[in-house]
Amino acid sequence: MRIARAAVAVLAADLAGIVVTGASSFLTPWTAVGPGGFFLRLALLAVLVVIAGRRQDPGRVLLVLLLLPTLAQFQFAGGRINGDGIMYYSYVHSLMKDHDLDLANEYDHYGLLTRGDLSMPTKTGLRRSIFSVGPALVWAPFFLVGEAVARVHALTGRPVDLSGYGPHHRNAVALGSLLYGFGALLLVYELLRRHFTAATALGATLLVWGATFLHWYMVQQPTMSHAPSAFAAALALWLWDRDRGARGFGGHLLLGLVFGLAMCIRWQNGLFLLLPGLDLLKRWHADPTAWRRVAAAGGGLLLGACIGAFPQMATWKALYDMWLLPYPPHGADFVRFDHPFFPQTFFSSRHGLLSWTPVFWAGYLGFLPLLKRRPQIAWPLLAPLLLMTYVNLCSGDWWAGGSFSNRRFDSLLPVLAFGFAAAIDVAASFIRRRPEAVLAAVALPLTLWNATLMEQVRRGLVPRDDTVAFPRLAGNAARLMASAVGSPPTWPASWLFAWRYRLNPGQYDLLVGRYLFYRQNNLAGHVEVGAPGDEAMLGEGWGPVEKRDGVAARRVRGRARLFAPLDVAEDLDVQFRAASDGAGAPLLVAINGKPAGQVWASPAWDDHHLRVAAPFWRRELNEVAITAAQGPVMVDAVRFARVGAGG
Numbered sequence: 001m002r003i004a005r006a007a008v009a010v011l012a013a014d015l016a017g018i019v020v021t022g023a024s025s026f027l028t029p030w031t032a033v034g035p036g037g038f039f040l041r042l043a044l045l046a047v048l049v050v051i052a053g054r055r056q057d058p059g060r061v062l063l064v065l066l067l068l069p070t071l072a073q074f075q076f077a078g079g080r081i082n083g084d085g086i087m088y089y090s091y092v093h094s095l096m097k098d099h100d101l102d103l104a105n106e107y108d109h110y111g112l113l114t115r116g117d118l119s120m121p122t123k124t125g126l127r128r129s130i131f132s133v134g135p136a137l138v139w140a141p142f143f144l145v146g147e148a149v150a151r152v153h154a155l156t157g158r159p160v161d162l163s164g165y166g167p168h169h170r171n172a173v174a175l176g177s178l179l180y181g182f183g184a185l186l187l188v189y190e191l192l193r194r195h196f197t198a199a200t201a202l203g204a205t206l207l208v209w210g211a212t213f214l215h216w217y218m219v220q221q222p223t224m225s226h227a228p229s230a231f232a233a234a235l236a237l238w239l240w241d242r243d244r245g246a247r248g249f250g251g252h253l254l255l256g257l258v259f260g261l262a263m264c265i266r267w268q269n270g271l272f273l274l275l276p277g278l279d280l281l282k283r284w285h286a287d288p289t290a291w292r293r294v295a296a297a298g299g300g301l302l303l304g305a306c307i308g309a310f311p312q313m314a315t316w317k318a319l320y321d322m323w324l325l326p327y328p329p330h331g332a333d334f335v336r337f338d339h340p341f342f343p344q345t346f347f348s349s350r351h352g353l354l355s356w357t358p359v360f361w362a363g364y365l366g367f368l369p370l371l372k373r374r375p376q377i378a379w380p381l382l383a384p385l386l387l388m389t390y391v392n393l394c395s396g397d398w399w400a401g402g403s404f405s406n407r408r409f410d411s412l413l414p415v416l417a418f419g420f421a422a423a424i425d426v427a428a429s430f431i432r433r434r435p436e437a438v439l440a441a442v443a444l445p446l447t448l449w450n451a452t453l454m455e456q457v458r459r460g461l462v463p464r465d466d467t468v469a470f471p472r473l474a475g476n477a478a479r480l481m482a483s484a485v486g487s488p489p490t491w492p493a494s495w496l497f498a499w500r501y502r503l504n505p506g507q508y509d510l511l512v513g514r515y516l517f518y519r520q521n522n523l524a525g526h527v528e529v530g531a532p533g534d535e536a537m538l539g540e541g542w543g544p545v546e547k548r549d550g551v552a553a554r555r556v557r558g559r560a561r562l563f564a565p566l567d568v569a570e571d572l573d574v575q576f577r578a579a580s581d582g583a584g585a586p587l588l589v590a591i592n593g594k595p596a597g598q599v600w601a602s603p604a605w606d607d608h609h610l611r612v613a614a615p616f617w618r619r620e621l622n623e624v625a626i627t628a629a630q631g632p633v634m635v636d637a638v639r640f641a642r643v644g645a646g647g
Contacts, residue, residue: 015045
């Protein structure tokens with residue numbers, strides 16, 4: 001057994017070395033390791049893990065075995081530094097190579113120094129960063145491993161990049177995130193084992209790994225903060241739950257340190273301090289005479305949290321000359337607690353949490369049976385669950401930029417894992433009592449598939465007597481279902497949308513989540529009526545695309561609607577590019593059912609302006625109704641300009 005464990009350690013270290021260097025093995029130092037050699041090592045390591053883990057928890061062994069194919073994906077199909085990962089990596093490079101927080105040379109290396117928000121120094125003379133410093137702290141040991149391996153390779157005479165931007169350092173830091181993500185899974189499993197059976201705990205942990213966004217940020221974008229954040233949150237919860245009620249000053253000091261470090265990685269993790277805080281209130285309420293011990297424990301908790309969070313405060317002091325920022329560095333209006341984006345954050349196809357990762361339905365709804373069956377753990381966890389969820393709903397870019405699913409919920413993964421576990425228990429109990437439900441669950445999708453095939457044949461969407469590719473069949477089936485009842489991951493939001501705006505529920509997918517002006521990837525105020533791509537912005541009353549005088553446009557059939565999504569109501573200049581079929585005709589314009597004015601369309605293409613004041617508009621979708629009252633009118637485009645922004 002000891003020999004097997006030693007062999008596991010040696011082979012794991014060799015695989016890690018191959019990942020860091022890209023191809024070099026210290027077991028065969030003069031031979032580059034290709035895919036064949038890498039997979040051979042993985043297979044051998046799997047055998048050794050099984051042998052060495054015969055007396056270990058089977059769940060842990062299975063998780064380790066599943067890490068091996070993940071490592072192969074990471075090596076041959078994974079990412080390294082991309083997206084916001086550049087900004088996080090700039091921190092670790094500056095700290096470890098330059099020993100400062102002057103990020104100018106890092107931004108210059110990545111071609112970002114002249115970007116508008118980074119070009120001007122702050123009041124301290126440094127360049128700003130809206131990102132947290134915590135990931136750099138936990139990556140530092142891995143960066144040092146990359147540095148050591150790079151220097152050893154340099155001693156052998158090989159060409160090696162020692163700048164800190166080279167593959168050795170990048171691979172080592174990315175591998176660190178992969179391992180932190182895996183550490184989060186192990187901690188979640190151990191945490192759930194205290195409250196559920198091993199099978200339920202393992203099932204919930206596998207859902208966290210395979211059915212949420214965590215795997216993506218372990219493998220494809222490992223230099224983002226999300227895998228380390230999930231680890232820090234899981235460690236904090238694991239430690240908090242381990243000895244609740246029996247923790248003194250020292251235990252609370254340690255717990256505060258962990259919570260503080262978690263705050264350095266993702267600032268919202270500070271809400272987890274509610275958990276030990278509520279425990280202390282409960283202890284004081286149970287025995288008011290013990291207030292001195294409770295106060296001492298609370299002092300230890302706050303002291304530890306301040307020490308753990310100090311690196312972030314010191315970073316803000318260096319960058320902005322403030323220990324604590326009055327608002328997030330993204331901007332004063334980035335988090336608006338009176339402005340939650342509830343349906344969008346959960347259901348929009350633009351990274352909606354439930355539309356992209358439906359398993360989170362089980363995470364949230366699972367808290368209902370959890371509160372009933374395990375109230376001692378469920379009620380405390382409900383507080384950070386609801387508060388963190390609300391904070392994410394109020395985030396400025398609720399879609400979280402170029403996120404996979406909605407990555408800002410990373411801190412809640414270990415909390416929602418309890419919901420997964422409770423849902424698994426409920427489902428297992430239901431199946432034992434109603435085994436016929438399994439047959440129905442199998443029959444329903446097969447019946448729906450057959451129904452969509454029949455409808456495709458009836459409509460002539462597929463040939464009656466020829467071959468057809470499966471992607472065509474599946475795509476047609478999905479389109480038919482979405483047009484009839486909406487996309488299942490968006491229920492019930494798409495149903496409410498269809499009822500409110502009198503549209504097909506399938507239009508929800510491409511309309512909700514777009515904005516005329518708001519933040520990145522907006523429409524720049526343009527709705528191109530006659531151009532492909534903006535069909536989702538249109539309601540009923542439009543004809544097909546036609547060409548007139550070389551201009552692609554649509555004909556208004558009596559009354560036509562289009563939609564203008566806004567973040568806030570404001571004065572807008574609305575410009576219609578239109579032409580009438582006859583001598584001329586008025587276009588009557590109504591905004592959200594209220595007449596806003598009219599423009600006169602002449603036979604020639606021309607731009608017509610209409611000033612519409614803020615009271616006509618509302619937050620999110622606005623209905624712009626155009627009525628051609630005296631003859632056909634064609635519209636090419638509708639453009640919106642903010643009056644206060646040079647419109």
